Amino acid sequence: xxxxxxxKFQEFDDAANLLAANPDATTISIDEPxxxxxxxxxxxxxxxxxxxxxxxxxxxxDKTELLAGQKKSAPFWTFEYYQMFFDxxxxxxLDRIKGSVFPVPGKNFVRLYIRSNPDLYGPxxxxxxxxxxxxxxxxxxxxxxxxxxxxxxxxxxxxxxxIAATAIYxxxxxxxxxxxxxxxxxxxxxxxxxxxxxxxxxxxYGYSLFVYIPTAILWIxxxxxxxxxxxxxxxxxxGSVLVMTFWPAxxxxxxxxxxxxxxxxxxxxxxxxxxxxxYFFDAPELDFPxxxxxxxxxxxxxxxxx
Numbered sequence: 001x002x003x004x005x006x007x008k009f010q011e012f013d014d015a016a017n018l019l020a021a022n023p024d025a026t027t028i029s030i031d032e033p034x035x036x037x038x039x040x041x042x043x044x045x046x047x048x049x050x051x052x053x054x055x056x057x058x059x060x061x062d063k064t065e066l067l068a069g070q071k072k073s074a075p076f077w078t079f080e081y082y083q084m085f086f087d088x089x090x091x092x093x094l095d096r097i098k099g100s101v102f103p104v105p106g107k108n109f110v111r112l113y114i115r116s117n118p119d120l121y122g123p124x125x126x127x128x129x130x131x132x133x134x135x136x137x138x139x140x141x142x143x144x145x146x147x148x149x150x151x152x153x154x155x156x157x158x159x160x161x162x163i164a165a166t167a168i169y170x171x172x173x174x175x176x177x178x179x180x181x182x183x184x185x186x187x188x189x190x191x192x193x194x195x196x197x198x199x200x201x202x203x204x205y206g207y208s209l210f211v212y213i214p215t216a217i218l219w220i221x222x223x224x225x226x227x228x229x230x231x232x233x234x235x236x237x238x239g240s241v242l243v244m245t246f247w248p249a250x251x252x253x254x255x256x257x258x259x260x261x262x263x264x265x266x267x268x269x270x271x272x273x274x275x276x277x278x279y280f281f282d283a284p285e286l287d288f289p290x291x292x293x294x295x296x297x298x299x300x301x302x303x304x305x306x
Contacts, residue, residue, distance in 0.1 A: 085120040085199070093122045100207040100241050109207075109245045110200050118199045123206020127172050130209055133216045134168075135161040138280030141220045160280060171272050172209065176201040179246070179265065186253055196249060204245050208238040212273065219281050227277060235273050239266050 096113045103109070135158075143154050180198040187195050196204075215234040219227050242265050250258040 088119040088121050096207050097210050103241045109241050114200050114203050118203045126206050126210050127168050130213050131164045133213050134164045134280050137216045137220050141281050172205050176205050208241045211238050231273050231277050239269050
């Protein structure tokens, strides 16, 4: 081992002598992959090695995070600032969707998929698709349940779109905002807990809702048992993504606070799923007798009060 170190020291001296003989050169290489260069002050410096990067904590992921932070350094009032939040390609979005549907135990969703380039493109369109899927599937489910009843008159309930949009977008933005503020507050109390940015938390919540899109389509099935089994299955998948993401952020905190935080995250997620299923699919529709209104020609017309 000492012989190897002496050899490297000798190579450094040879390269330094070559640079001294060529003052105009900035970088010079020898046969071995050892490169000596001059810094901005004209002084000789050794190249950084991978071992040094590991010791300093500047691995490839950290370099990617640094570049990502530099990308988002534009002023917030400019179009370029918000454009960076949608700078993702199809493969990245599909990869993040697969990661939210098939969570890997022990893998952090943020570090594995999001941190290199958090986006709002996927969460926005996932929430929009889920809104229309729940509203349309809820109307179809109501139609199929009452199909064939003589006293039932089908009327599309467009108000369900606005109700679904309010509930889903409020959940996808207000809950991450509250969680981000709580984690920032706990980070000031406990210095060694993991911190996430608000954009990363929004991204996690947005992608975690994707599994409810095919589930909402299957909720058209009229059997309540099948609906609730599908809901529990989807809740376990999406909830596990949230738990595996936010548990590392609070596990070093007080034990009760950590468990209460994760429990609240799961509870709010469950309330959204149960509320959507109960309101849009399992809500009973009252079949009132259609009133008889006399027509001008002496006949009667059956109508249904809405």
